[in-house]
Each structure stands twice: as structure tokens, then as C-alpha cells.
Amino acid sequence: MNIVETDGEALLVAMRKLLxxxxxxxxxxxxxxxxxxxxxxxxxxxxxxxxxxxxxEYRALMLEDGTKAAEAMNIPMRGMPPLGVLxxxxxxxxxxxxxxxxxxxxxVLGYPPFWYKSAAYRARAVRDPRGLLAEFRTxxxxxxxxxxxxxxxxxxxxxxxxxxxxxxxxxxxxLAAIVREGDMVGVTVPSV
Amino acid sequence: MDNxxxxxxxxxxxxxxxxxxxxxxxxxxxxxxxxxxxxxxxxLGAKAIMTVDELRRGIEAIPEAEYHRLSYYRRWIRSITDNxxxxxxxxxxxxxxxxxxx
Amino acid sequence: xxxxxxxxxxVKDDWPETRGPVHIRTPHYLRGHAGRVLRYLGxxxxxxxxxxxxxxxxxSLYHVSFPMNELWPEGREDDEVVVxxxxxxxxxx
Numbered sequence: 001m002n003i004v005e006t007d008g009e010a011l012l013v014a015m016r017k018l019l020x021x022x023x024x025x026x027x028x029x030x031x032x033x034x035x036x037x038x039x040x041x042x043x044x045x046x047x048x049x050x051x052x053x054x055x056x057e058y059r060a061l062m063l064e065d066g067t068k069a070a071e072a073m074n075i076p077m078r079g080m081p082p083l084g085v086l087x088x089x090x091x092x093x094x095x096x097x098x099x100x101x102x103x104x105x106x107x108v109l110g111y112p113p114f115w116y117k118s119a120a121y122r123a124r125a126v127r128d129p130r131g132l133l134a135e136f137r138t139x140x141x142x143x144x145x146x147x148x149x150x151x152x153x154x155x156x157x158x159x160x161x162x163x164x165x166x167x168x169x170x171x172x173x174x175l176a177a178i179v180r181e182g183d184m185v186g187v188t189v190p191s192v
Numbered sequence: 193m194d195n196x197x198x199x200x201x202x203x204x205x206x207x208x209x210x211x212x213x214x215x216x217x218x219x220x221x222x223x224x225x226x227x228x229x230x231x232x233x234x235x236l237g238a239k240a241i242m243t244v245d246e247l248r249r250g251i252e253a254i255p256e257a258e259y260h261r262l263s264y265y266r267r268w269i270r271s272i273t274d275n276x277x278x279x280x281x282x283x284x285x286x287x288x289x290x291x292x293x294x
Numbered sequence: 295x296x297x298x299x300x301x302x303x304x305v306k307d308d309w310p311e312t313r314g315p316v317h318i319r320t321p322h323y324l325r326g327h328a329g330r331v332l333r334y335l336g337x338x339x340x341x342x343x344x345x346x347x348x349x350x351x352x353x354s355l356y357h358v359s360f361p362m363n364e365l366w367p368e369g370r371e372d373d374e375v376v377v378x379x380x381x382x383x384x385x386x387x
Binding site: 004010019025117 | 207227262266276281288
């Protein structure tokens, strides 16, 4: 058996020891990294969306330069892949996938969901997007076109969903509260 | 164009045998194993010891049956180990010894 | 090779993965297909080389749109797949 075929949990324990002894990766560095990753969450993206819904200039910035828009919300983006934001409209609905692996806008939204990384999602999104949306109980109105965005390279993509009807006069906090992780991937749409 | 016959096995877009597979839409929380492997990859990347591209290559090199059998982060730790061995950052002897420690 | 938004392009019908170990970020389902450039996404080091810890040249990256009905028998004409493709995988028709 090739040594890399060893059980993953055993490999991790051994690698952790070896790399700490060589002073290449310490326990403190691992803890620091986990803490930084934990700060990112769909809530960050939701706050960006809510602001875009209420401030036309911020919406324009978000669509032009997602990285700058994230930084404007104090989301650390230095050294992170560039962020691209795609807007859902009455005519077009965007759906994000990474068919080759699991590229995801982690700096903004945090860890990718389990389903996003699955073979079924990765295979079906680019070929049967409406069938895939149905798995999430999402049906789009007739006549809406779908753009499936396959994240293959250096950019990470998120969706700016359509602001739902019935939210006139809502505060950014109220708006952010109705934006879920799936809305920013395109598998669901926000509703009141 | 018989693109399906020539594709690498991780290249899954539109592959017919998955088109009828249901998507597990449940949340599935990350385990401490998952989080530590994720952090390990991040630190190795931040310190320019191993890139995300090398991680991907290592995952893609996992034989097809194993690729689909292994959980997401088990693919990662296998790839990370493979890459660090290839680059001589750790040796197989060192790794065997560390695995044998209790 | 420089492309501009609106340019029609064809993805090379090439299969390096059949010739040896590689790391390719152009999905199989696009090879040989025609698309339209939407946007230039900057220059980035070639992942095909980064994956093997080789020196990586900068390559131009483009967002390219493909009509779904040309990719899949059941695809709708109005739906699109939009993919980041590196310049060296794109040809003029």
C-alpha cells in the first residue's frame, strides 16, 4: 500500500507532529488560521447584499469590483482571490458552481456548503440547472434565463440576488436577515 | 465530439452518470478533522510551502474509485501528504515513524 | 493573443490529459465549442505550471459565454454557461 493511502485521520495526526517538529506549521498557526476562517460567514455576504439593495453606488461598486466592495465592509481580502459579483435580474438568474473542484468565495461567505462540493451538484449545475434548483425547492418564473457560472480559475463568484417584493422601507439589518447562503450561490432566492 | 471519453475523472460538468443523482441538501457540519485539514492547507499556502494548484493536482491524481469514496477532506490530506513527500519537505521514513508513534 | 468583449472564440479541441499527468482548468464539456468573450479578467500565473511547482508564466484570463443548447442535447437556447478560460485555450474561428 502506498503510504498516502493511509487513513486520513492517522495521516493528519502524523503530519501535524512532523510539521510542528520541523517548525513548518505550528499548533498556534493552525489555531490562528481556523479563527480567521471562522470569521467569514454568509452573514458577511448578506450585509453586502443588503447594502447594495439600499445604496445604488455600493451596488455599482459590488458589480464592478467585488473585492473593493468586500473591503469597504471591512472584510479582509488581501492575498485572497478576486471576487466577482453577478446580479440576478427579472431576465437573468445566475447559478455558481465549480465543476472541477469546489472553488467558492470563502473570504466573504466562509466554508462552502456540503452540497456545493458534491459530485451531483458539480455535474448537474452546468447541464440541468432547473432540475438542480428544484432540489432546493426553487422554481424560476417562465422566461427567466439561467447563466451557470463555472468557477474554473482565479476568480471567486457570488450572486447578488434580486431584492424581494414587500421589503420597501426595510432597514439594512432587516434586509440582511433574509439573505441566506444559498441565495448568494443561486440555488435559492430570498423571500419575505 | 466524444468529450466524455477523454475527460479526466474529476472533470464532472454534465457527466451523464451523475445527472439522476439526488443532491444531499442537508447542512452537514464540519468535523474537527475537516477544520484542521482546511487550516493546514491554508497555513501551507500562506507560507508558500504548497499552493492550492498543487493541492488540486494531488486530488485529481487520486484514482477514480478512491476519489469518489473518500470524503472531501480525506482527499485533501492525501493530496497534502503526497505533495509534501514529492517536494522532499517530509520523507517517507519520517512519516512512517510518525505514524507508528502512539 | 488578445481578445475583446464580443469576440467569438473556439475552445481548443485538445486533450493533454490523455498524454500524461497534467492539471487543466478548461472543462472537458467546452473543448471544441464556440463561445463569446464577455470580459477580460486580468493576467494570472498559469495554474497548469503552478500545480507542478514549475515557474508559471502570466496568462490572460477571459470570461466566455456558451449557449447551453450547443453544449447539451437538452440545453435551452436562452441559457448560458459562463466560464473563465485562459488565452492559450482559445482560438479565433
